[in-house]
Amino acid sequence: MAPEAVVEMEDIIRVVLPCLPAPPFRTTGASRRSNSPRGGGGGEDRISRLPDAVLSNIVARLPAKDAARTTALSRRWRRVWASTPLVLDDSDLLVFRDGGGGRSAPVNWPAVTDAVSRVVGGHRGPIRFVRLTCCCMELAARHGILQYWLRVLVAGGVEDLVLVNRPFPRSLRLPVDVLHIASLRTFYLGFWQFPDTAALPRGRAAVFPRLQEIGLCATTIHARDIDHLLACSPVLEKFAIIASLYHTRSVRIRSCSLQCLVFWKSLADELDVVVAPRLQRLILWQACQCMIIGSVTFRTRVRIGHATELKVLGYLEPSIHQLQIGSTIIESGTKMIPSSMVPSVKILALKIQFRIRKEAKMLPTFLRCFPNVETLHVLSHEAEEPDGKLNSKFWEEVGSIDCLETHITKVVFDKFRGERCELAFLKFILERAQSLLKLVIVLANGDQASVDEMLAKLKSLTTAKRASECPTLLAVVREGDSAWYFQRASDLSVSDPFDW
Incomplete structure (x- = not known):
């Protein structure tokens, strides 16, 4: 990879990672204090007297590695962990190549991948939240491990899923099995090629019957696949496209449920809100150094079609956006007629030089x-x-x-x-x-x-x-x-x- 590409990728990573959903509990860090002195080993075990529901709440708030270790305490704790909905953030399972755990040392990607397999394979219970940002996805896909994870996630009824393709090989395509996880409520992808939906049956409105939020981060996806994704998500409320700089040339929005569309530090020739009768917010933000490549000027045509409930819009930037309302392209001095106005907007944000x-x-x-x-x-x-x-x-x-x-x-x-x-x-x-x-x-x-x-x-x-x-x-x-x-x-x- 050329040095320029490395700098560009680092910029994109800095955009993507803060946008990813965090675990429901702050778990990171507890498992790294394993070298602290242990004392009071002979004290009375009062924690185990607590009801199963309380113990399950405690286990759910532990990093996955520490939660799994509770199974060694007793047969009852094994039952508690198995019945507690799994909350897995693979950053809790980091292994560094120097063995010292220092943050400056390189991550041992295969070791993290193996650790995820052990946790996922050993739990066998309901799954609440999975955030994978540190696994070697290319290795997992090559050996069938990724497909195995997806089967377990389907069986466990995972509700919130974050899959980031590390260490960022852009050519890796996400398995089509991911479109079979009907239990999802929140779904974020990073640095993938989205599955080709051309051969899939059209009009399958129940593929993601519960999905409320999806984020595509630096993910290659074609217009037909966006159409398919939206058509398969009948209760989707929020759709975010983040740091999409390469192949998403046209983004067309057709959704009867969508309430919030976020186009965040991304590039496309056209962002077309064709039909979105419940859309309330169209958020545009494109301030990103990695978007300026050479002397090329990128412009996105933002077209607002049928969006009668749109109340919040911005930031519109004349240097980047060409606004079109209905069939009218808005230019300086354009004569306004009802069809070239959006009367529902109450909050407007503009970025002007x-x-x-x-x-x-x-x-x-x-x-x-x-x-x-x-x-x-x-x-x-x-x-x-x-x-x-x-x-x-x-x-x-x-x-x-x-x-x-x-x-x-x-x-x-x-x-x-x-x-x-x-x-x-x-x-x-x-x-x-x-x-x-x-x-x-x-x-x-x-x-x-x-x-x-x-x-x-x-x-x-x-x-x-x-x-x-x-x-x-x-x-x-x-x-x-x-x-x-x-x-x-x-x-x-x-x-x-x-x-x-």
Whole structure:
């Protein structure tokens, strides 16, 4: 593998791993304290007096290696472990080649694979959660071990499954047996080639009768296979495509159950929401260094077809996304008609390079596409090669915008740098937003000198004419890590995923 490819793969790994579901309990680490002194060996065994249900709860919270060791305590403990739904994270089974357990030492992939086989083969009971990110999947597939695991997972009724193809051979195809695990509720794949569904029967709506969430991470999948997957998942609520940079040229969404679609740091020629009557959220985030290859510019056409319940949309980026609503391609100055608007959207997030004229001019057009927006998020992105700024005269001459003049009550402007083009836009908001209650300005730099400079520039807004009688202006510095992360972006219980 060329050095450039290694760097690229490391970038993709850093994107994928934080997006994977974590075990229901924090188990990692307990089994690595095996060298600690042991004492009190002759004390009274009060734990074994506890009811089986309590013991099962205890065992479920142990790393898989330690949970399996409880079987050596007594016949009763063997029964407890066998009846406790298995929670397996193979990072608890790591074996290092130097034998010392140091994190800097290389992982012994075959040894981890063998350890997983021992745990899976020795449990023989119900299975709740399996997360495999450290096994040598190529070795497991070559010797039939992966197929054996899948058969055990089917028999155990696994509910939540994470399968990552380590150490990342891209040519490895996932066995079609994975499409037979009808018990799944959550299913995440990483670095695989998805099974070819061309020869499978169409319209099998009960293949994944319980599946509610699926994530495809750096996984090669074709449009027909996405169609098949969605058609086979009648209660699917969340579909995430993460770090897909290679072969997913077209993503078409046809689903009567889907509520949240996440396109996270991925590339495709087209993201087409064809029919999704229950879709509430379309989350787009493509800030990723590994996406920029050479001087090639990637653009994705985002088409919104039948999505009458769509309430949350963003981040739309003019430099990356070409928006199409119905049959209308949205460009600067596009004349709005009902068929080129999405009136259901209430929360809109835009990422704009204000120092690139073409992008900044798209902002009013985007706002006209969503006439009932109530909360607007604008992330100001610093342009590497600015081509000129829009002056205040442009904003003065912008025509009527329904959402701004009637519905918007909150605007969050993120990464404010104190530039004149940013101030001109903020002044435009204050002068036009008749229902505005709150304008939040998040400063780009937390350095005290920079903060003082930006606050001094913001004082000019205090004397600006205001369309709303009493909007609240807040200038804030975000503390700690300001990175927007996948779990929040895709969490349906969070009312505004952009308000982080």
